[in-house]
Amino acid sequence: MKLSTKGRYAVMAMADLALASQDGPVTLSDIASRQSISLSYLEQLFAKLRRADIVSSIRGPGGGYRLSRKPTEIRISDIIVAVDEPLRATRCSSAKGCLADGRRCITHDLWDELGRHIYLFLSSITLEDVLERRLLGAASGALGRMERPKPVAEPATV
Amino acid sequence: MKLSTKGRYAVMAMADLALASQDGPVTLSDIASRQSISLSYLEQLFAKLRRADIVSSIRGPGGGYRLSRKPTEIRISDIIVAVDEPLRATRCSSAKGCLADGRRCITHDLWDELGRHIYLFLSSITLEDVLERRLLGAASGALGRMERPKPVAEPATV
DNA sequence: CATATTCCTGACTGTTCTACTCGGTTATTG
């Protein structure tokens, strides 16, 4: 989990796509102009999103992109994992290489726990939550004991 | 809150310092060789830590660094804030510049909430906690009012 | 069929950050 601005751009674009895909596919040009992101950069991001099967594409006139799943079934963590490089092994946080005294380095557990924490937070929030600005609930639930059921039933507010 | 590897190095060094400062100041050379971090890099980090009044220095032979406060009073967030640059304004997450439709962009609250979340987590953990490997408790405390629920799912390598 | 549209791909560029090196200065101890 890398948390760069790249992931933010991707989530912004995905939110825009979700909002705009009311009727038919959305072109990257539209997203680019609305979100002020360069078209080519978006193309790179969406290539990864497509490979991760989060969006699907239709070529030709009238084509564009569309969500592969409903916004309730796309977690923010899915998006970020799809576009971000796996964070490079910086001595620690990569299983090996952080054995100063024979076992894992002192701070290993800390980064481990932090990473898990962030992941839980972002995987407890769906695209739908972002669209509905339904965030505080998800935040408190991130650590567990949250009842808030993900409604999978409701179709196509998309 | 920036969460780069720079902050990790700083926390590793601080943990090392805390462990080694049983008797007298600790030299950066010692920390450098134990933690495999370059001496000059450490010097840069500790210059910032000193400016933030987290450590204090003694020059000359027998000198070195020492914690300014007790490990129970040094929060991990203090360390990271001290060494990391304030994250640059990347369109969103900087109050202005993210007004696509007149007000704040759709994902603004998300990043806001995430940032607050990470900060709460890291400020709920002290250096002492890291030394004692007392992490899960602190982690659960990050959000306040929860007793100790284990994280729900085991996320893939975050 | 031709053409416009749109996705798709690869290579290349300027800027920033990381992690580090080098050369030197200042303060303190023996």
Added chain:
DNA sequence: CAATAACCGAGTAGAACAGTCAGGAATATG
């Protein structure tokens, strides 16, 4: 004085970020 160790500033290779550019491949429409 000489050794130690903190300080300070400049400079560097490499990587990632954000973007540009040039072209190609699929598809709908006239």
